[in-house]
Amino acid sequence: MNTDATDTHGRPTGRLTGVTVAAVVALAATLTLLPLSRADRADDRGESRQAATQAAPAAEEADCEEPERSLRASREDGPTIDKIKARGHLIVGIDQSSYRWGYRDPATKTIEGFDIDLARAIATDILGSPKDIVFRAIPTNQRVDALNTDTDSGVDLVVRTMTINCARSEQVAFSTAYFEAGQQILAPKDSGITGYDESLSGKRVCSADSTTAYDELVKNSFGAIFKDEHDGTPQDKDILTVPNQLDCLVRLQMGEVDAIVTDNALAAGQAAQDPAVELVGEPFTKEYYGVAAKLGNDDLVRRVNQVLEEYRAGGADSPWMKSYDRWLKAGLPGIKGPPEAKYKD
Known part of the structure; x- marks a missing residue:
């Protein structure tokens, strides 16, 4: 699969930029919206x-x-x-x-x-x-x-x-x-995040709703910041949740979040789509x-x-x-x- 295709909708703005990122966002839109x-x-x-x-x-x-x-x-x-x-x-x-x-x-x-x-x-x-x-x-x-x-x-x-x-x-x-x-952290290569640990403090972390990643973050977010997806107001939580797991990658590319918590099996595919991100730390669950x-x-x-x-x-x-x-x-x-x-x- 060629992940270097041109994005006809324009490149995303944010901390992660470049042809590869634009292509991945285009891919995400294609995969999500085609009937x-x-x-x-x-x-x-x-x-x-x-x-x-x-x-x-x-x-x-x-x-x-x-x-x-x-x-x-x-x-x-x-x-x-x-x-x-x-x-x-x-x-x-x-x-x-x-x-x-x-x-x-x-x-x-x-x-x-x-x-x-x-x-x-x-x-x-x-x-x-x-x-x-x-x-x-x-x-x-x-x-x-x-x-x-x-x-x-x-x-x-x-x-x-x-x-x-x-x-x-x-x-x-x-x-x-x-x-x-196993659950693991996906983050930009220059993020300074080292895994599911105190390096998440003050970082905006994304997970998909109704997932084991969400449950783990509720148990212990290590001080990560939550941005309410539904009404834009801060809540007494510390994670950004989305309906589909791929939405987290798009938000990471747009600079709206700093890291993703998800299954390492899924994260490996996302890292293959975007060489600007990587799995950090070790898996912290067995699933x-x-x-x-x-x-x-x-x-x-x-x-x-x-x-x-x-x-x-x-x-x-x-x-x-x-x-x-x-x-x-x-x-x-x-x-x-x-x-x-x-x-x-």
């Missing part, structure tokens, strides 16, 4: 809807142990699988603006990335073809809502760098883990991404886990490793394989 539809295009109607529910605050560790444990894998059909087969396509909530995970390639106009490969593998297993899929772009803070609605904007699954945790496990049903990540389904859709969860069993198998030749090599290895080198599946029954 999507069936198969290689996703329905972006969810982008404009307000979230009906928000992720609950993180549960205490004592209330939940190993939330990444899931239902045992099975290929047996059930009512949810039967409904999907009768419909003729799988509906998956995705991101269309996270480079290397789920994004629209501006050259080919197709949705691509690590999460997209997995979503297509699930569709192939259930319906026989990777084309029997409808992608719906949903904001970060509407992932749970999209699963829990029966309207036209609802989805069967969310495959969107969604961290498995105790609070979310009360709202949705997760597959076994398919990727291990696992899972495929999310509606609570009670056990047959679909078990089927996804069966797909993941086969997706992980084969070592260096596994579909998982081939997708990692293609999309993630350059920004996240050294990963030897996927996390081990853990089951609770």
